[in-house]
Amino acid sequence: MSVTLILILVVVVALVVLITVNYFRMKNAKPVANSKQIKVLNNKNFKAATKRGVALVDFWAPWCAPCKIIAPVVNEIADTQNEFMVAKVNVDHNQQLAQKFKVRNIPTMLILKDGKEAGRIVGVKTKKAILKEVESVMAS
Template sequence: MAIVNVSDTSFKTEVEATGTVLVDFWAPWCGPCKMIAPILEELDKESTNLKIAKVNVDDNPESAARFGVMSIPTLIVFKDGQPVDKIVGFQSKEALKNVVSRHQ
């Protein structure tokens, strides 16, 4: 799967569906967000049953506010359209895999 960029208007269609979706709330000026991006690319290549979506908080403040995103990067795991886990700050690839695997 390819990582999808999600907007406030496409959030419901792209994220709140069936399956497991890892949503990265980020901004272009955020250093830790830039550090986690290649890790998400690797996870995307390795996972066949995980969708990864990115939400730019500067361009899509409604989605960020709706899920209480106060710091970035914030990653939220959605399972069948419902948020089930939240990770704030930079995390290693193994830590992200562990969190996601609990919900697949």
């Protein structure tokens, strides 16, 4: 066998191992909303829950790897503050809400003020960046 062929074989095996490990890690991941402070919103309770005050609403799906990455950050925000509501919406179960707010990528976090969208964060961000956006909305 040539050195090139051996190298290709090693790379392919390494990729298969990485993909397999990540698959089982994601499959066995902890629930996305495991903070007691996070409200789970749906098509029925969304309007009433967000009509007053400021809310950080995380639109997510169980199959979404970036959603699982950002979940501990959202949980920490919910557990360490009480000035605004932190909530989650499963887009697979609440497609009407995702369509209403034009959520095309997940995770997407909406910052609502008295029921109206006042800010939007798309993708994985740091706790500091998320809080900065929420504080900006609260100050306005």
